Amino acid sequence: MxxxxxxxxxxxxxxxxxxxxxxxxxxxxxxxxxPTRNALLKDAAEAVYAYFIQRELCGLRRHHDAIREYQIPREVLARLGAS
Incomplete structure (x- = not known):
C-alpha cells in the first residue's frame, strides 16, 4: 500500500x-x-505554487533545484513572495 x-x-x-x-x-x-500578460503571469504563479506544495507533500522542502530546472522567472517568484 x-x-x-x-x-x-x-x-x-x-x-x-x-x-x-x-x-x-x-x-x-x-x-x-x-493585454493577457498579467493573466498569464497569475496562471504561472498559481502553477508554480501548486507545484511547490506538491513537492513539499513529497518531502522535498527546498525548491532551488526546481527553480533552476524550470527556469522560473523572478517575476513569477515575486508573485509568491520569494525573491
Whole structure:
C-alpha cells in the first residue's frame, strides 16, 4: 500500500510539473505589453505554487533545484513572495 501512495505522489508531482512547463511557456511566448500578460503571469504563479506544495507533500522542502530546472522567472517568484 505504501508503494501505491508513493506512486500517486510521484504522478501528482509530474502532472504539477507539466502544468508549470505549460504555464511558463505561455508566459514566455506573450509579448511584454500583451493585454493577457498579467493573466498569464497569475496562471504561472498559481502553477508554480501548486507545484511547490506538491513537492513539499513529497518531502522535498527546498525548491532551488526546481527553480533552476524550470527556469522560473523572478517575476513569477515575486508573485509568491520569494525573491
Amino acid at each position: 505504501d508503494h501505491e501512495i508513493a506512486a500517486e505522489k510521484a504522478a501528482s508531482l509530474g502532472r504539477a510539473g507539466d502544468r508549470v512547463k505549460r504555464a511558463l511557456q505561455h508566459l514566455a511566448e506573450a509579448e511584454q505589453a500583451s
